[in-house]
Amino acid sequence: MRRASTRLSRRRPIQCERISTIFCENVRRRRGDRSERVSGIRTRCEKSPLSTRTTRLSRKKCGLRRHKAMKVVTTIRALRRSLPDEKRAVIGLVPTMGYLHDGHLSLIETARRECDCVVVSVFVNPLQFGPREDFDTYPRDLNRDKAQAEKAGADLLFAPDTEEMYPKPPFTTVRVSNVTEGMCGASRPGHFDGVATVVTKLFHIVQPHRAYFGLKDVQQVAVIQRMVDDLNIPVNIVPCPTVREPDGLAMSSRNVYLSEEERRQATVLFQALKTAKEKLAKREWHTPQQVEDGVRDIIETQPLADIDYVEMRTFPDLERVRDIGNKTYVIAVAVKFGKTRLIDNILFQGGETPTDVAYDDDGETAQSDGHRSESTLRRQRHN
Ligand SMILES: Nc1ncnc2c1ncn2[C@@H]1O[C@H](COP(=O)(O)OP(=O)(O)OP(=O)(O)O)[C@@H](O)[C@H]1O
Numbered sequence: 001m002r003r004a005s006t007r008l009s010r011r012r013p014i015q016c017e018r019i020s021t022i023f024c025e026n027v028r029r030r031r032g033d034r035s036e037r038v039s040g041i042r043t044r045c046e047k048s049p050l051s052t053r054t055t056r057l058s059r060k061k062c063g064l065r066r067h068k069a070m071k072v073v074t075t076i077r078a079l080r081r082s083l084p085d086e087k088r089a090v091i092g093l094v095p096t097m098g099y100l101h102d103g104h105l106s107l108i109e110t111a112r113r114e115c116d117c118v119v120v121s122v123f124v125n126p127l128q129f130g131p132r133e134d135f136d137t138y139p140r141d142l143n144r145d146k147a148q149a150e151k152a153g154a155d156l157l158f159a160p161d162t163e164e165m166y167p168k169p170p171f172t173t174v175r176v177s178n179v180t181e182g183m184c185g186a187s188r189p190g191h192f193d194g195v196a197t198v199v200t201k202l203f204h205i206v207q208p209h210r211a212y213f214g215l216k217d218v219q220q221v222a223v224i225q226r227m228v229d230d231l232n233i234p235v236n237i238v239p240c241p242t243v244r245e246p247d248g249l250a251m252s253s254r255n256v257y258l259s260e261e262e263r264r265q266a267t268v269l270f271q272a273l274k275t276a277k278e279k280l281a282k283r284e285w286h287t288p289q290q291v292e293d294g295v296r297d298i299i300e301t302q303p304l305a306d307i308d309y310v311e312m313r314t315f316p317d318l319e320r321v322r323d324i325g326n327k328t329y330v331i332a333v334a335v336k337f338g339k340t341r342l343i344d345n346i347l348f349q350g351g352e353t354p355t356d357v358a359y360d361d362d363g364e365t366a367q368s369d370g371h372r373s374e375s376t377l378r379r380q381r382h383n
């Protein structure tokens with residue numbers, strides 16, 4: 001016990017120093033690049049499907065009539081001015097780093113069905129990238145994102161630049177412990193501090209009732225949910241299923257980095273995860289060790305695969321598993337193919353026969369505390 005706390009207290013200042021140094025370095029490198037900055041441009045919008053949810057107001061009542069063009073804003077002030085005045089309007093936020101694909105679009109479409117006003121943020125957050133990571137080369141195409149987000153039903157696209165989000169290097173950051181240890185937290189030190197900090201900022205800026213996150217980034221979902229619970233942030237986190245290519249590869253903006261051969265071999269990730277679930281169901285594998293070793297063996301059949309981690313954990317607490325019981329479990333992997341680091345995972349409910357984790361149309365896990373009423377989340381917004 002004592003050893004653990006010593007380790008933590010030693011690590012903290014390093015984390016803080018690291019986050020501000022790396023942040024400044026990331027920002028300095030991209031400063032001068034104003035090519036992404038856009039002014040409040042309006043484009044035409046397709047008809048958005050109306051939700052059947054009774055909690056939703058009609059879009060007309062919120063001042064968001066159907067066919068109204070999606071609005072693009074780059075400042076916090078403009079964003080706040082563009083949010084619906086109607087206090088009962090349910091606001092949904094889909095935070096992204098842009099270069100939108102069908103995975104992102106599924107989040108936007110879900111938000112469209114459940115909310116009166118859908119805000120999509122596009123911001124490549126320097127705070128969550130390490131010094132040797134791909135902040136500079138991360139794919140960016142705001143014009144394409146605008147068209148895609150609008151087609152999927154977004155009302156507002158918030159695309160701030162770094163100066164808008166971080167006018168000063170932040171002295172205040174959000175750090176979530178435990179669930180950030182291991183998995184991506186181990187290989188990307190400080191990453192989740194950057195994610196938790198920017199997501200907190202976005203929550204304060206947009207004040208959404210619901211926020212949509214993809215389960216492809218399963219640890220991120222666990223971190224955000226825990227942060228929201230610990231800090232009583234009044235927002236419902238809606239985890240959304242992973243969208244895959246027809247051959248099973250999880251969609252990811254970084255897939256564009258893959259060479260043809262890397263792309264072909266990367267299909268092994270989902271194959272390995274599916275095999276693990278099948279082996280558990282058939283009782284050919286019984287222990288987390290068998291699962292982790294078995295998944296590794298399958299992935300290693302592909303010569304270009306360089307494994308970062310294969311881990312079986314409980315979800316959403318991300319505790320290590322000694323015996324497989326009837327909790328919800330995740331088998332998560334991170335594997336490099338050349339320079340591209342891909343992540344993927346599979347969730348299942350333990351028990352006599354492992355089953356899929358059911359997400360109801362509120363996107364909640366079976367283990368969640370239950371859906372907080374939207375009315376308890378409504379509050380005055382400050383413009
Ligand atoms: N295949 C997918 N299915 C469902 N949600 C996804 C998928 N890919 C990304 N998301 C979700 O979209 C949101 C924004 O993610 P992000 O912009 O980082 O995209 P990404 O494709 O995950 O990019 P990266 O290449 O950085 O992994 C996150 O909540 C993420 O989990």
Ligand SMILES: CC(C)(CO)[C@@H](O)C(=O)[O-]
Nearest residue numbers: 095096097125195198217
């Ligand atoms: C949540 C997020 C938008 C924060 O920058 C990012 O981590 C992502 O795209 O998953």
Ligand code: BAL
Nearest residue numbers: 097128129191217220
């Ligand atoms: N979707 C995760 C964001 C990142 O890799 O930084």
